[in-house]
Amino acid sequence: MRVILVAGTTRTAEIDGISAAGATRDLLLHTPSADAEILAYGDTVRAPVTPVSPTGCPTPAVVTRAVRELLGFDATVVDGGLARPTGAPSVSVGARPGDDIREPDPVPTAPGAFVAAREFGRALPDDRVVVGETIPGGTTTAMATLRALGEDVLEATSSSLPENPLDLKERVVGSAFESSEVDPGRAAHAPETALRSVGDPVLAVASGLAAGALESGTDVILGGGTQMLAVAALVRHAGVPDRATLATTSYLAADVPELAEAAAGLELDLAVSDPGFDADEAGPLSAYAEGVAKEGAAMGGALRLADEAGRLDEVVEATRAVLGRVTVDGTGGAIRDDPEEEVGGGPGEETNGETGGTADDGP
Amino acid sequence: MRVILVAGTTRTAEIDGISAAGATRDLLLHTPSADAEILAYGDTVRAPVTPVSPTGCPTPAVVTRAVRELLGFDATVVDGGLARPTGAPSVSVGARPGDDIREPDPVPTAPGAFVAAREFGRALPDDRVVVGETIPGGTTTAMATLRALGEDVLEATSSSLPENPLDLKERVVGSAFESSEVDPGRAAHAPETALRSVGDPVLAVASGLAAGALESGTDVILGGGTQMLAVAALVRHAGVPDRATLATTSYLAADVPELAEAAAGLELDLAVSDPGFDADEAGPLSAYAEGVAKEGAAMGGALRLADEAGRLDEVVEATRAVLGRVTVDGTGGAIRDDPEEEVGGGPGEETNGETGGTADDGP
Numbered sequence: 001m002r003v004i005l006v007a008g009t010t011r012t013a014e015i016d017g018i019s020a021a022g023a024t025r026d027l028l029l030h031t032p033s034a035d036a037e038i039l040a041y042g043d044t045v046r047a048p049v050t051p052v053s054p055t056g057c058p059t060p061a062v063v064t065r066a067v068r069e070l071l072g073f074d075a076t077v078v079d080g081g082l083a084r085p086t087g088a089p090s091v092s093v094g095a096r097p098g099d100d101i102r103e104p105d106p107v108p109t110a111p112g113a114f115v116a117a118r119e120f121g122r123a124l125p126d127d128r129v130v131v132g133e134t135i136p137g138g139t140t141t142a143m144a145t146l147r148a149l150g151e152d153v154l155e156a157t158s159s160s161l162p163e164n165p166l167d168l169k170e171r172v173v174g175s176a177f178e179s180s181e182v183d184p185g186r187a188a189h190a191p192e193t194a195l196r197s198v199g200d201p202v203l204a205v206a207s208g209l210a211a212g213a214l215e216s217g218t219d220v221i222l223g224g225g226t227q228m229l230a231v232a233a234l235v236r237h238a239g240v241p242d243r244a245t246l247a248t249t250s251y252l253a254a255d256v257p258e259l260a261e262a263a264a265g266l267e268l269d270l271a272v273s274d275p276g277f278d279a280d281e282a283g284p285l286s287a288y289a290e291g292v293a294k295e296g297a298a299m300g301g302a303l304r305l306a307d308e309a310g311r312l313d314e315v316v317e318a319t320r321a322v323l324g325r326v327t328v329d330g331t332g333g334a335i336r337d338d339p340e341e342e343v344g345g346g347p348g349e350e351t352n353g354e355t356g357g358t359a360d361d362g363p
Numbered sequence: 364m365r366v367i368l369v370a371g372t373t374r375t376a377e378i379d380g381i382s383a384a385g386a387t388r389d390l391l392l393h394t395p396s397a398d399a400e401i402l403a404y405g406d407t408v409r410a411p412v413t414p415v416s417p418t419g420c421p422t423p424a425v426v427t428r429a430v431r432e433l434l435g436f437d438a439t440v441v442d443g444g445l446a447r448p449t450g451a452p453s454v455s456v457g458a459r460p461g462d463d464i465r466e467p468d469p470v471p472t473a474p475g476a477f478v479a480a481r482e483f484g485r486a487l488p489d490d491r492v493v494v495g496e497t498i499p500g501g502t503t504t505a506m507a508t509l510r511a512l513g514e515d516v517l518e519a520t521s522s523s524l525p526e527n528p529l530d531l532k533e534r535v536v537g538s539a540f541e542s543s544e545v546d547p548g549r550a551a552h553a554p555e556t557a558l559r560s561v562g563d564p565v566l567a568v569a570s571g572l573a574a575g576a577l578e579s580g581t582d583v584i585l586g587g588g589t590q591m592l593a594v595a596a597l598v599r600h601a602g603v604p605d606r607a608t609l610a611t612t613s614y615l616a617a618d619v620p621e622l623a624e625a626a627a628g629l630e631l632d633l634a635v636s637d638p639g640f641d642a643d644e645a646g647p648l649s650a651y652a653e654g655v656a657k658e659g660a661a662m663g664g665a666l667r668l669a670d671e672a673g674r675l676d677e678v679v680e681a682t683r684a685v686l687g688r689v690t691v692d693g694t695g696g697a698i699r700d701d702p703e704e705e706v707g708g709g710p711g712e713e714t715n716g717e718t719g720g721t722a723d724d725g726p
Contacts, residue, residue, distance in 0.1 A: 040439075041487070041488050042488060043488055045483065045486035045487065045488070046482070046483060046486060072435075076403075076452050077452055078452075085455060086454075087454060087483055087486065088452075088454070089439050089440055089441075089451075089452035089453050089454050090452050090453070090454075091449075091450060091451070091452050091453075092448065119409075120408065120409065120450055123408035123409060123450065124404070124408065125404050125405060125406055125408070
C-alpha cells in the first residue's frame, strides 16, 4: 500500500478570491511543498511556511500524516509542478508550474507529464495505491477540465472556502475557454488536450498515475473530492475503464450533494469517512466540521485506510499529536524567515521556480 | 531511523579502467538511478538497467533493500548529481553531475549543494541517520579529495574491482591537481574548495548532510568504506567535531588494512559487519566474499542496523528474496530497452542529464 501525493501549483490560484481568502502569495507558493514535507517527515523541513488557513484551520496534510503514523503506509510525493523546492523526496515526471488558465497555453508540460506519469504508474510494484493532490486553485482548473471533456457530472466543484466563489469560478472558466482553442466538450477522449488547454499540472500527473496503475492491475483509491472526480474523468477519457474508488471526507460529501451520482457515472465506488472532527476534543480540527478545507492532500484516502483498519476513532488524537509537533509561528499561515536563498543555493539549483503559486483551496 | 542514499555521477568514471571493467556507458549512466529505485521499491521502475557487475555480482543496493524489508526503516534518496532520471523519490539540493576531475572546474555545484545539504541535514527530524552513497568512479574522486584536504589517512581508497587500479588512480589524481588551482593539502579547512576542485557531487551532498545532522544533535552512521572516510574528513574540515560511526562490511575492512587507524584519526567509531556471503546458500552474493564490490549504497550501514537488531543472520535469505524479484534480463549489467525518451517525455522534463555517468565502483 502506497499513498501518492501529487503536489504542484497553478497561477490560477493568484486570482483574487479564488483560493483561501487572505492567504499571502508566499503561502500560496509554498503550501504544496510544505504539505509534501509534512507527509514525509511530520513537519516542515525546508518550506518556510506551515499551511494554516487564516482562520486557523490546519492543512489536511496533517491528517494524512497522522494516519500514516497510525498505519505505517509508504508515501511517495510526485512533483506536479512545484513552484518552490521541497525537502520531501519527490519523483519528477516533467511537470512544471501551471500558468493562469486565462492565458492561451497554460500547461504546456501536461501531455508529457501525463505520459511519463502513466508509465511510472504502470511500473509501481504495489497492489494498491491511494492518489491525492495538493494544489491551491485546483478546484477551478478541475471545473474547467471537466467542462472541456464534456463531463458535466457536477454543477460545480467544491471549495476549501466556506463560501464557494462560484460566480468568480464561472468567470475564470469562461475566460479560459475564450483564450483557448478548445471549446467545452471538444476535448472528449483527448485528456492531454483538456489538461494542456484549461487544466493544471497536478491533474495531468494524478490522472496519468491513476491510468497507468489501473492498466497494470493495481487497485486505485482516489483520495479527495471534486478534483479527484476530474482525475477519474481524465482516466476514462484516456480509455481506461477499470473500476476505482473515490474516498472522501464526510465534510466534502456534505458540500457536494450530487457526489454519489457523479461517482457512479464515472464507474467509481464511493467511500465516505467521517473522522469526527466535530468532537469536543478536536480543537482546531473543528474548522473542518464547520466547512473549512473539507478535503485535500489525500486526506479522504487516508481516512478510508484508517476506517478499513478499524482505527478511524484514533484519528483525532493522532492528528492532534502531529499538530503538537509541527512548526507554527503565529497563526494565519505562519511564515518563517525564508531560507530559500540559502537552501536553494547551488549554482545549478534545480528549483522549478519559474512561476507563482497558491494556498490549498481544497477538494 | 532513516537511511539516506546520496546518488549521483562523475564523468571521472568514464576513464577507461577506473570503474567496473567492461561496464557499458549506459550502465555507468543509469546505475545510481537504478540503485535508488531498488532501495525505494525493491526493483527498478524507470531505470532501464539492473546493476550487476560483468561477473554477475549484484549491486549492494539489493542488500540495503533486503535489510530495509527486514527492519522497516525509512529511506530517503538525495540527488547527488544524477545523470539520468530516477523513479525513486529524491530530494534536490542543487547538485549536478560532476565532470572528470582532470577538467579545470569539475564540480561547480559542490559549494551550493554542500550548504543546502547541510541545511537539510539540520532540519531532519530523526534521532539517527545512516548516510550512504552510490556513484561510479567515486573512490578516485574520494582519493583526490582526501589529498586536497591534506588528510593522508589512507595510502589509497578501496575499489569495487578485485584488482584495484592504483597506478591509474594515481595518474588521474595527479592530473586533477595539475589542472586545478588547488595543491594537495591546500584545501585544509576549506571542504567546499576541495569538493569543487577535485571532488564529486555525491561527496558534497553526503558531507553536507552529515555535518548538518551532527550539528543538530542527530546520531550519524556513515555507511560505506573509503568514500565515507572522505565524507568524515570533509565534515571535520567544516568544523564539526561530533563523533560519528563508520559502519562497513567485513569485505571492505579486509581490503583496507589501515581502516581502523584512519577511522580513529577522524574521531569515528568503527563497526564492521559480516553478512556471511561466503555461505553455500549465498549464490551470486558469494562474489562479495571473493572481493568484488565490497561495499556501496549504504550496505555497511544497513548491515550494522541488522546486527543491532540481532538479525544479521537473516540477511542472506532476505537478499536472495530481493534478487529473486528484481528485473534482470541476461547477465553482466542487463540493459532493457531504454524508455527514457518516453518516460522523460514532458517538454519541461527535469532531467539532470547534461553529462556522463558511471557503474558503481564501490567503496
